[in-house]
Amino acid sequence: MKSQRELHTFSSGIILETGEALSSFDLMVDTYGELNNDKSNAILVCHAFSGSHHAAGSSDDGKSGWWDELIGPNKAIDTNKFFVVSPNNLGSCFGSTGPISICPETGEVYGKAFPAISVLDWVNSQEMLLSKLGINSWACVLGGSLGGMQALQWAITFPDKIQRAGIIAAAAKASSQNIALNEVSRESIRKDVNFHEGDYLKNDTFPKSGLKAARMLAHITYLSEENMNKRFGRKIQDVESRVDDLVDYEVENYLQYKGEKFSQVFDANTYILMTRAMDDFDPAKKFDNELKDALKKVTAKLLIVGFKSDWLFPPERGKEIQLAAMQSGISSSYLELEGQQGHDSFLFGNERYQKNIEAFLRS
Amino acid sequence: MKSQRELHTFSSGIILETGEALSSFDLMVDTYGELNNDKSNAILVCHAFSGSHHAAGSSDDGKSGWWDELIGPNKAIDTNKFFVVSPNNLGSCFGSTGPISICPETGEVYGKAFPAISVLDWVNSQEMLLSKLGINSWACVLGGSLGGMQALQWAITFPDKIQRAGIIAAAAKASSQNIALNEVSRESIRKDVNFHEGDYLKNDTFPKSGLKAARMLAHITYLSEENMNKRFGRKIQDVESRVDDLVDYEVENYLQYKGEKFSQVFDANTYILMTRAMDDFDPAKKFDNELKDALKKVTAKLLIVGFKSDWLFPPERGKEIQLAAMQSGISSSYLELEGQQGHDSFLFGNERYQKNIEAFLRS
Numbered sequence: 189m190k191s192q193r194e195l196h197t198f199s200s201g202i203i204l205e206t207g208e209a210l211s212s213f214d215l216m217v218d219t220y221g222e223l224n225n226d227k228s229n230a231i232l233v234c235h236a237f238s239g240s241h242h243a244a245g246s247s248d249d250g251k252s253g254w255w256d257e258l259i260g261p262n263k264a265i266d267t268n269k270f271f272v273v274s275p276n277n278l279g280s281c282f283g284s285t286g287p288i289s290i291c292p293e294t295g296e297v298y299g300k301a302f303p304a305i306s307v308l309d310w311v312n313s314q315e316m317l318l319s320k321l322g323i324n325s326w327a328c329v330l331g332g333s334l335g336g337m338q339a340l341q342w343a344i345t346f347p348d349k350i351q352r353a354g355i356i357a358a359a360a361k362a363s364s365q366n367i368a369l370n371e372v373s374r375e376s377i378r379k380d381v382n383f384h385e386g387d388y389l390k391n392d393t394f395p396k397s398g399l400k401a402a403r404m405l406a407h408i409t410y411l412s413e414e415n416m417n418k419r420f421g422r423k424i425q426d427v428e429s430r431v432d433d434l435v436d437y438e439v440e441n442y443l444q445y446k447g448e449k450f451s452q453v454f455d456a457n458t459y460i461l462m463t464r465a466m467d468d469f470d471p472a473k474k475f476d477n478e479l480k481d482a483l484k485k486v487t488a489k490l491l492i493v494g495f496k497s498d499w500l501f502p503p504e505r506g507k508e509i510q511l512a513a514m515q516s517g518i519s520s521s522y523l524e525l526e527g528q529q530g531h532d533s534f535l536f537g538n539e540r541y542q543k544n545i546e547a548f549l550r551s
Numbered sequence: 552m553k554s555q556r557e558l559h560t561f562s563s564g565i566i567l568e569t570g571e572a573l574s575s576f577d578l579m580v581d582t583y584g585e586l587n588n589d590k591s592n593a594i595l596v597c598h599a600f601s602g603s604h605h606a607a608g609s610s611d612d613g614k615s616g617w618w619d620e621l622i623g624p625n626k627a628i629d630t631n632k633f634f635v636v637s638p639n640n641l642g643s644c645f646g647s648t649g650p651i652s653i654c655p656e657t658g659e660v661y662g663k664a665f666p667a668i669s670v671l672d673w674v675n676s677q678e679m680l681l682s683k684l685g686i687n688s689w690a691c692v693l694g695g696s697l698g699g700m701q702a703l704q705w706a707i708t709f710p711d712k713i714q715r716a717g718i719i720a721a722a723a724k725a726s727s728q729n730i731a732l733n734e735v736s737r738e739s740i741r742k743d744v745n746f747h748e749g750d751y752l753k754n755d756t757f758p759k760s761g762l763k764a765a766r767m768l769a770h771i772t773y774l775s776e777e778n779m780n781k782r783f784g785r786k787i788q789d790v791e792s793r794v795d796d797l798v799d800y801e802v803e804n805y806l807q808y809k810g811e812k813f814s815q816v817f818d819a820n821t822y823i824l825m826t827r828a829m830d831d832f833d834p835a836k837k838f839d840n841e842l843k844d845a846l847k848k849v850t851a852k853l854l855i856v857g858f859k860s861d862w863l864f865p866p867e868r869g870k871e872i873q874l875a876a877m878q879s880g881i882s883s884s885y886l887e888l889e890g891q892q893g894h895d896s897f898l899f900g901n902e903r904y905q906k907n908i909e910a911f912l913r914s
Contacts, residue, residue, distance in 0.1 A: 364779035364802045365771060371803040372768045375810075378797065379760035381744045397742035405735045405768060408728060416727035422833065434741065437830070439727045440734040447738075467800070470785065499862075 189260055189267045191245050192219045195283060198316055202278075208303040212292055215317055216276040216283025220244045220259060221267035227323045230271045231549070232314060233259065234331030234338035237462035238403075238454060240282035243274040257537035264542035265549065270327065278313045279305035279461045287457035288389065298457075300386025305461055307334070307469045311341045318349060328549055330354025330491075332534030333501065334462070337469045340509065343488040344471050353486075354548060356493040357534040359505035360479050360512070361470040366500065369409060370463040373402035377456045386457050395456045400447040402459060407446050412497035412530030472512075479512035486513075490520035491548040493541070495527030495534065521548075552623055552630045554608050555582045558646060561679055565641075571666040575655055578680055579639040579646025583607045583622060584630035590686045593634045594912070595677060596622065597694030597701035600825035601766075601817060603645035606637040620900035627905035628912065633690065641676045642668035642824045650820035651752065661820075663749025668824055670697070670832045674704045681712060691912055693717025693854075695897030696864065697825065700832045703872065706851040707834050716849075717911060719856040720897040722868035723842050723875070724833040729863065732772060733826040736765035740819045749820050759814045765822060767810040775860035775893030835875075842875035849876075853883035854911040856904070858890030858897065884911075 194217055201211040218241040223230060233243050233255060244259035244267070246252050259265045259272055276284040279302065287302040294301075318326065329342040329350050336358025343353040362370075377383060380398030384391045408416075420439035431444045475481035492510050494503030503524050513520030523544050527533030533541075557580055564574040581604040586593060596606050596618060607622035607630070609615050622628045622635055639647040642665065650665040657664075681689065692705040692713050699721025706716040725733075740746060743761030747754045771779075783802035794807045838844035855873050857866030866887050876883030886907050890896030896904075 361785060363776060364783045364785065364800075365774075365776040367785070367800050368771045368779065368802045368806055369768075371800075371806055372764060372771065374797075375764045375767060375807075376739055379764060380742075401735060401738045401742060401764070404738060405732075408731045408735065411728075413726055413728040416731065420727045422724060422727065422730070434737075437727075437730050437734075439731045443731055443734055444738075 189220055189245060190222055193217070193241070194219075196317060196320060198313070198320070202309070202313055202316070204303055204309050205306040206304055210285065210303070213278060213285040213313070214283070214289075215278065215285075215313060216241045217317065218242060218244070218253075218274040220272040220274070221270050223271040223321075223323070228327060229269060230273055230318075230321070230323045230326055231265060232318070232326045232329040232342075233265070233272060233274045234310070234314075234329065234335035235274070235277065236331065236333035236335050237466060238450070238459075239335070240280065241274050241276040241284075242282075244272065254535060257535070258542065258545065264537065264545040266546070270549065273317070273321070275314060275317060277305075277310050277462075279458060279465075281455035281458040286455065287386070287461065288455050297389045299389055300457065302457060302461070304464060306465055307337050307341045308345065310338050310465075311345050314338070314342070315346055315349065325349040325351060328352040328354060330356065330545075331358075332356040333358055333531065334466050334469075336534075337466070341469075341471055343486045343490060344482055347485050347487045350488045352491070352548060352551070353488045354491045354493070354545065355506070355509060357495055357498055357501055357506075357531055358509075359501040360472060360509050362467050363505075367467045369405065370467055373405055374460050374463060376401040376405070377459060380456075383456065386460075388456065396451045399454060399456045399459060400451040403450040403454070404443045404447040407443060409500045410530055410532045412499065412528075414497060415529055479509065480515040483512055483516040483518055486516070486518045489548075489551065490518065491544070492520060492522045493534070493544070494522070494524050495531070496524060497527045497529065498531040498533060500531040552583055552608060553585055556580070556604070557582075559680060559683060561676070561683070565672070565676055565679070567666055567672050568669040569667055573641075573648065573666070576641060576648040576676070577646070577652075578641065578648075578676060579604045580680065581605060581607070581616075581637040583635040583637070584633050586634040586684075586686070591690060592632060593636055593681075593684070593686045593689055594628060595681070595689045595692040595705075596628070596635055596637045597673070597677075597692065597698035598637070598640065599694065599696035599698050600829060601813070601822075602698070603643065604637050604639040604647075605645075607635065617898060620898070621905065621908065627900065627908040629909070633912065636680070636684070638677060638680060640668075640673050640825075642672075642821060642828075644818035644821040649818065650749070650824065651818050660752045662752055663820065665820060665824070667827060669828055670700050670704045671708065673701055673828075674708050677701070677705070678709055678712065688712040688714060691715035691717060693719065693908075694721075695719040696721055696894065697829050697832075699897075700829070704832075704834055706849045706853060707845055710848050710850045713851045715854070715911060715914070716851045717854045717856070717908065718869070718872060720858055720861055720864055720869075720894055721872075722864045723835060723872050725830050726868075730830045732768065733830055736768055737823050737826060739764040739768070740822060743819075746819065749823075751819065758819045762817060762819045762822060763810040763814040766813040766817070767806045770806060770809050772863045773893055773895045775862065775891075777860060778892055842872065843878040846875055846879040846881055849879070849881045852911075852914065853881065854907070855883060855885045856897070856907070857885070857887050858894070859887060860890045860892065861894040861896060863894040
């Protein structure tokens with residue numbers, strides 16, 4: 189598989205949904221496969237909130253891309269046929285401009301001064317990327333969770349520049365419970381004494397504990413209760429492999445381990461920014477809260493996928509989008525899959541899931 | 552309603568399930584109604600993990616008891632007929648001996664030195680209370696959530712001293728997800744810089760932020776997603792009544808407010824102790840994980856109540872107890888109620904719920 193990583197600089201900057209502006213910004217972008225002659229085979233994959241541009245293949249340290257089970261030669265998103273474009277989102281912390289970047293105006297790290305970013309801002313920045321790549325339209329935009337929200341926004345905002353949108357394990361808006369869970373995570377981060385109201389880097393410190401607790405909570409929402417019971421149940425962690433002596437159960441050890449690892453690679457301000465973008469996503473808002481009206485100008489074919497074991501964005505959320513699509517008379521299919529891994533099911537390939545994605549891209 | 556509050560001292564102490572001992576302990580106990588001549592009308596109500604002895608009536612500051620909708624004259628638990636005994640649990644922080652108490656041996660506050668307490672320890676201490684009150688057996692032991700776990704343990708441990716057990720919104724053991732959620736709460740508390748490994752009082756401080764975040768998370772698990780959507784939805788909090796300027800949505804403001812209030816009245820070590828007791832509760836464990844075998848010697852009639860909107864201990868958990876009861880051939884009824892408030896539904900009176908409790912106590 190041909191694969192390339194490139195930092196794209198947009199020196200004309202961007203005006204954000206809030207009205208604030210970035211005078212210049214970078215997007216770190218992976219591509220997999222090759223663009224064909226008529227530039228008709230480009231697919232944009234959008235990552236979920238802690239994801240990155242590294243969607244496929246393995247990095248030097250052996251880490252697989254977040255959608256490696258679906259993207260590659262002869263996989264559901266076949267890189268022998270498609271040119272897959274995978275940017276790290278604006279505001280994230282894996283190479284694209286975000287709170288850990290240097291602000292060109294001040295010469296200092298942005299920190300808390302980095303502006304709020306919305307799903308629409310991501311879509312706008314990705315449209316600038318599309319243009320920079322000299323492509324007229326995406327054969328498909330797709331992603332899971334917050335990535336699915338971007339796919340939906342793409343279909344609404346740029347009907348002429350997208351042929352298909354794959355909206356997977358997502359919702360047209362966060363529920364009250366979704367917002368509440370995100371707020372607890374944000375509270376953990378903000379109340380870490382090392383947070384310094386977001387200016388921790390200027391204080392040579394990092395709110396690691398808060399970020400760890402935030403991720404531990406979020407991680408629970410990505411798994412299904414049934415899957416956790418099967419995998420961990422009430423098993424006691426053997427003493428030798430306990431991360432610390434306060435741990436009794438395997439599930440505690442697992443969460444501690446996952447939270448710790450995450451807190452070593454992610455940024456706290458980015459965590460807050462990303463969860464805010466998720467909470468605030470609501471494309472129907474400008475249409476008197478009528479999603480069907482928001483979808484009226486959509487020309488892309490939609491594929492909406494929900495997973496039965498997902499309790500963060502359960503299948504009902506996908507069905508709401510499908511219902512609105514039917515009411516607005518646009519082309520849309522809804523697929524409900526069993527899923528074994530709760531919300532995280534969108535990351536894992538299984539036959540029916542892969543066949544449907546493949547057929548959708550062929551359609 | 553005749554009501555009395557009394558501190559009972561047990562100077563002979565107690566040996567705990569871990570083998571550790573308390574040389575002496577106190578239980579703060581409320582009673583409502585009057586004990587009849589043949590002492591056959593005593594009901595023990597067991598509180599959930601953040602509850603107290605104050606189950607009914609109103610305190611001087613106007614605060615209602617946690618089960619005031621069910622306990623009182625002519626209510627489901629009728630104080631004209633029954634003598635209701637409501638202790639604050641050992642290890643709690645509302646007057647009974649717990650981590651904020653002074654250890655008689657050292658003359659210092661217990662803090663982290665307070666031993667782990669189990670549901671069985673509570674039941675044993677409540678049996679000592681029964682004996683001290685000169686009563687032979689409870690007409691009923693009942694409670695919701697962790698209180699329901701105590702009722703179940705009572706039926707198993709002291710078959711001769713309990714006529715009925717009301718096990719409401721409870722489970723015979725915590726799920727992997729339950730444990731995981733509790734662990735995140737504990738992590739928030741432990742990583743608060745003011746926690747000092749549990750010896751915060753000796754350091755003249757308190758891990759308020761950690762306790763607040765813990766409660767915010769727990770609070771979400773007490774409500775149903777549907778109820779949250781109805782009550783808060785995605786409504787923006789009006790600016791004047793925001794608890795701070797980081798709040799956008801009503802649901803955030805509500806959680807912030809609730810968490811803040813809780814962190815002013817509850818103890819952090821108690822929070823950890825109570826969640827540990829909940830995680831570790833598993834009466835079937837000593838019976839090769841066969842709950843039906845644990846129930847073999849039960850003579851009390853059981854009433855098991857589950858609420859459809861409860862996702863912390865969903866109806867399936869109650870059904871598991873009912874199934875085991877049927878397999879062991881004991882007398883047990885299972886009742887599933889709609890419930891509007893998720894797990895918290897057990898706190899609120901509604902006609903069908905109250906009638907069933909009343910009929911059960913009459914049976």
